[in-house]
Amino acid sequence: MSEKMNRLKFEKSPYLLQHKDNPVYWYAWGKEAFDAAKAENKPIFLSIGYSTCHWCHVMEHDSFEREEVAAVLNRSFISIKVDREERPDVDDIYMSAVHAMGQRGGWPLSLFLTPDLKPFFGGTYWPRQQFLVVLEKLAAIWRDQPEKIEESGQSILEYLKAQKTMDLRATGQTPLPEEEIFSEFFKTSLMSFDSQWGGFGMAPKFPHTMQLAVLLRIHRRSGESRALEMVALTLDKMARGGIYDHLGGGFARYSTDPQWLVPHFEKMLYDNALLAKIYLEAHQATGQKMFASVAREILDYVLRDMTHPGGGFYSAEDADSEGEEGKFYVWKGEELRNLLTPEESDLFSKVYGVSKEGNFEHGTNVLSLQWGYGFPSSVGHGERSASEVEPSSECTQDMVRRGSPCPTLADKEALLLQSARKKLFEAREKRIHPHKDDKILTAWNGLMISAMSLGYQVSEDTRYLKAAHETADFIKKNLYKDGKLLARYRDGEGRFPAYLDDYAYLIQGLIDLYESDFDPEVLRWAIELQKRQKELFWDHASGGYFFSDGSDASLLVRAKEGTDGAIPNGNAVSALNLLRLNDLTLEPSFREDAMTIFQAFSKPLKEYPHIFSQMLIALDYFTDRSKELAILSSGQDEEAKLFLKDLRSRFAPNLALAMAGPGKDFPKLVEKRTLVNGKTTFYVCEEQTCRKPTNDRQEALKEVMDFKPYKISGS
Helix, strand or coil, X not given: CCCCCCCHHHCCCHHHHHCCXXXXXXXXXXXXXXXXXXXXXXXXXXXXXXXXXXXXHHHHHHHHCCXXXXXXXXXXXXXXXXXXXXXXXXXXXXXXXXXXXXXXXXCCEXXXXXXXXXXXXXXXXXXXXXHHHHHXXXXXHHHHCHHHHHHHXXXXXXXXXXXXXXXXXXXXXXXXXXXXXXXXXXXXXXXXXXXXXXXXXXXXXCCCHHHHHHHHHHHHXXXXXXXXXXXXXXXXXXXXXXXXXXXXXXXXXXXXXXXXXXXXXXXXXHHHXXXXXXXXXXXXXXXXXXXXXXXXXXXXXHHHHCECCCCCECCEECCEECCEECCCCCECHHHHXXXXXXXXXXXXXXXXXXXXXXXXXXXXXXXXXXXXXXXXXXXXXXXXXXXXXXXXXXXXHHHHHHCCCCXXXXXXXXXXXXXXXXXXXXXXXXXXXXXXXXXXXXXXXXXXXXXXXXXXXXXCCHHHHXXXXXXXXXXXXXXXXXXXXXXXEECCEEEEECCHHHHHHHHHHHHHHHHHHCCHHHHHHHHHHHHHHHHHHEXXXXXXXXXCCCCXXXXXXXXXXXXXXXXXXXXXXXXXXXXXXXXXXCCHHHXXXXXXXXXXXXXXXXXXXXXXXHHHHHHHHHXXXXXXXXXXXXXXXXHHHHHHHHHHCCCCCCEEEEEECCCCCCCHHHCCCCCECCECEEEEEEXXXXXXXXXXXXXXXXXXXXXCCCCCCCC
């Protein structure tokens, strides 16, 4: 029998370390805990969360720090803590189990398992007295009627096997989805769209970035104005709301109300990566400076507050500081009056909705940009450029929907607002900051490499390119061992075999990074990783990728899914990666694998397109006249640079782009290309058939921007 103690002090996870001093005899997920459960014939209490989770903190203080709760757990259960960000495979299985039990799910996730890890009861947060009742009842049932628990656990296990591992093609062969699926997606989006505040559904309201990205693509190919209106209004309202940090940049995870006013204040790296990309794409599609401003503030926030000195991006910042949710971010009117001049205070309060009564707890205010004021542009560190501030009472919702810019403030008011923002940002920096989860996750870093790369392409700010390269180098040095990725780095340690998302997101980021400055080594690594991904995760029986590599025997099922959650689905990201790599390398096996993924998920995709947003993004690439563009640079003129600047100011998502000098043979898209007239030459190709090469960048741009249109039916 193992020694009775809390073992979390031996872990690196910030979440597990938060619980290292609990009187509960916690184990980490692993053989030691499983052996103890079997040896002592005790059920397992499994608690899953993450370090910046507000309700995880509440349950810790209310229950896990209490001797009375610890006594019951230590007597009757083997208690295991899991960081969902380190072990998304474990979290996915047991979250699905809670859903199977008819529960909504969320974190902290609280599960009870048999010693052989079958879930038989679960929920999320329980107040202490309710939790104690649950513990005592389940301990009694295990003691007196263990067969009931075994029966329940087996039933849920069978459900999980059917749900998570079914052969999707065996459910009935169906043709690949065609363009009509975008009409279905559009109609579903229209029905759930909040025409007043933007977004989809009611509170709590999440950004749904992949859904917005599909709508941008629908607008591009169909001209359907309502698709663009849904995107523009949502992005505008989110950027105005309290879900956005108006002093420091970056978004909170979600809003607790339909108006985007009061957020759940934690900031996640993955949200900000996805939001930076959709704001950049919206800027490309509409030309609105406001969208580019928001994206740059997000990226600047990440560079300032979420970047490891050696490269790599941290995972999250907490909602709480000093034991209170949102305390770091909110303001009382009197604080403004003490920190600002009367003129600054009056203007700032008017622009950002600060009142004596407040709009949050304890008379505090969550800052939100009031309607009638355009979004001010950032110059970093809480300052905004006086010449670019755009508030005006003449700015209307109709103007935003049409993509019209808002008029500007008078110079004096712009300078006052800039000064106020700077003072408040500096004052806020002196507050006690929320806890930062400083582990570096390969998957989420892949998403941010992609966002930084697109940020560089749009803005030409080399800080973003530098950060993307440094992060790719950091991952290769610290999280790539013996030709395989690892999932998490912290405190000098790389650990956990990487999951599908780690490979898919990193490959996506590397392709985007290659298309930023055309470093061939970046693309070579992406190709190497794609081949290793297939070796580790490919389902040879029915196509597509499993989420885990199959090396962990403790997992009840080896899941394979195509739907999105808060982050894009790994199979869907991989489908697009494979199509892009095929176009860059001319390697047919990449395209064949992408087609197999589409076929594997075609039936559920056609039935429920609204939960397959990322797969539709890949399908948009496949069904469009996707272009391959090889630029052969002479190195003697500015044509390539001018072309890229013009191209990157436009929304052209379905393009594979390679550039090299004469005599280069990598990637294959540029192989055997020659200069025409000794000048920079553009080769525009489609399905590996190229048009006549040209030196005329305007002609090349026109060919690249050509697309395959379709009509949206219904409304």
